[in-house]
Amino acid sequence: MVESEDDVDVSVLTVEELAMMVRPEDLTAHGFTISLVDDSLLVYLIRIRIVDNIPDIAASVCVKSEHSVVVTVDRKVVPASQYKDLLIQGQLKLVSQLTNLMEWVNAKLVASKRLGMEL
Numbered sequence: 001m002v003e004s005e006d007d008v009d010v011s012v013l014t015v016e017e018l019a020m021m022v023r024p025e026d027l028t029a030h031g032f033t034i035s036l037v038d039d040s041l042l043v044y045l046i047r048i049r050i051v052d053n054i055p056d057i058a059a060s061v062c063v064k065s066e067h068s069v070v071v072t073v074d075r076k077v078v079p080a081s082q083y084k085d086l087l088i089q090g091q092l093k094l095v096s097q098l099t100n101l102m103e104w105v106n107a108k109l110v111a112s113k114r115l116g117m118e119l
Contacts, residue, residue, distance in 0.1 A: 011067055011093045015041040018063065018095075026099045030106040039065040043102060045109065059109045061101045067091040071101065073108045 010018050019034055019041050027034055027043070035042045044060035062070040069092055071078040080090065086100050087093075 007094055007096060009093055010095055011091065015039065015063055015065055018092075018098075021095050022098060026102065030102060032102055043098070045106070059105045061098065061105055063092050063098070067093070069101065071105055073105060074112050078108070 008021070010021060013021070016036060019036060022034060022043070026032075031045055032043050033046065035044070041063040042060060043063075045058045046055050047058040048054070049056050057072070057075075059073045060071070062072075064070070068090060069080070069083075069087060071080075071083055083101060083104060084090065086097055086104060088097070092098060092101075
């Protein structure tokens with residue numbers, strides 16, 4: 001059986017090497033941008049706030065050098081317990097996990113927008 005690129009164990013890679021494994025179509029599917037910041041891989045969505053036209057990071061997935069993950073949505077850190085089932089022992093081990101996290105974060109952001117509209 002041949003492993004797909006999404007199923008390759010990335011736990012031994014640096015965040016720089018991991019960044020090179022992320023497919024551009026996975027980023028653009030939901031408008032994500034990718035950057036390397038302070039030994040971390042930052043995958044984020046930027047929006048322009050309607051009220052004052054200021055750019056704002058709407059949501060992000062930050063992969064630290066040891067492959068632990070921090071997720072934010074609407075400027076709030078999301079408790080790891082909410083996405084722990086997308087990781088292996090709290091760490092990113094496969095490229096597919098990052099893709100799944102991006103989809104999860106995007107869905108969470110859409111849901112928070114809907115909730116905000118209903119209030």
